[in-house]
Amino acid sequence: MATGLENLRIYSLCSITLTHPKPKTRNQKPKTQNSKLETLNYVRSIKCLYLQKEKQMRFDIITVLPELLESPLNFSIIKRAKDKGLVNIELHNLRDFSKNKHRQVDDYPFGGKAGMVMMIEPIHDAINFLKSQRKYDEIIYTSPDGELFDQKIANELSLKKNILILCGHYKGIDHRIRENLITREISIGNYVLTGGEIAAAVMVDSIVRLLPDAISDETSALSDSFQDNLLAPPVYTRPAEFNGWKVPDILLSGNEAEIEKWKYEQSVLRTKNLRPDLLNDED
Numbered sequence: 001m002a003t004g005l006e007n008l009r010i011y012s013l014c015s016i017t018l019t020h021p022k023p024k025t026r027n028q029k030p031k032t033q034n035s036k037l038e039t040l041n042y043v044r045s046i047k048c049l050y051l052q053k054e055k056q057m058r059f060d061i062i063t064v065l066p067e068l069l070e071s072p073l074n075f076s077i078i079k080r081a082k083d084k085g086l087v088n089i090e091l092h093n094l095r096d097f098s099k100n101k102h103r104q105v106d107d108y109p110f111g112g113k114a115g116m117v118m119m120i121e122p123i124h125d126a127i128n129f130l131k132s133q134r135k136y137d138e139i140i141y142t143s144p145d146g147e148l149f150d151q152k153i154a155n156e157l158s159l160k161k162n163i164l165i166l167c168g169h170y171k172g173i174d175h176r177i178r179e180n181l182i183t184r185e186i187s188i189g190n191y192v193l194t195g196g197e198i199a200a201a202v203m204v205d206s207i208v209r210l211l212p213d214a215i216s217d218e219t220s221a222l223s224d225s226f227q228d229n230l231l232a233p234p235v236y237t238r239p240a241e242f243n244g245w246k247v248p249d250i251l252l253s254g255n256e257a258e259i260e261k262w263k264y265e266q267s268v269l270r271t272k273n274l275r276p277d278l279l280n281d282e283d
């Protein structure tokens with residue numbers, strides 16, 4: 001259903017964190033409660049965008065260890081999204097692009113120093129082969145040097161159509177690839193992993209769950225922690241009392257408005273206590 005707001009909102013999506021009001025500083029009180037209508041309009045606009053896009057989202061992942069990615073990308077929400085045709089994830093073994101009879105893809109670095117470097121030729125050939133098949137919105141290299149991945153980047157990338165991810169390994173890749181073929185370098189945290197596969201899995205997972213219909217309750221991905229720079233409120237399920245530990249009365253009251261208010265207050269409280277840095281994050 002068109003609301004007329006879609007186009008307006010679509011343009012604002014690239015800087016997406018959602019437009020929920022949030023306290024600007026630790027001590028400032030949030031102005032109003034998160035509006036459900038706002039969220040639903042956002043969901044509609046994202047759906048509209050996907051209708052315009054027409055086709056499913058596609059990830060191509062170049063890796064020396066495709067086996068490492070098979071399991072995380074073949075279960076649960078990601079598997080269901082694939083089965084529903086929302087996303088296609090293709091793994092490409094870099095060794096298939098090696099011209100070496102041992103399928104070698106790494107070599108010693110110029111200038112000495114320990115560690116191996118991923119060779120330019122197989123990567124160049126793999127990327128060029130894939131680029132000859134389709135146009136990529138981003139060619140991402142997973143690296144601890146990259147910009148820090150967060151919900152905002154996940155939101156932004158979820159609006160793209162074709163994404164190519166190159167998983168780094170060893171001491172890294174020949175720098176000429178980074179200079180000439182990579183459009184974006186992304187790190188999932190300030191620590192060093194043994195390779196970029198886990199980083200790629202983290203990114204794909206957080207992006208795919210944002211696709212319309214990937215999660216049954218369409219607002220649930222949007223009410224996640226970080227979606228509005230607030231942590232999620234606590235959640236409970238049956239039994240209402242266990243070992244004398246009680247679920248907060250308000251959640252059993254049936255008063256929807258009061259429950260929403262409580263949830264929002266809890267989100268703000270938890271954020272102030274656990275992640276006050278998020279409240280100062282202007283993004």
Ligand code: ADE
Nearest residue numbers: 142143144187188193199
């Ligand atoms: N490869 C090694 N460490 C990484 C990190 N922190 N993020 C992304 N890719 C990586």
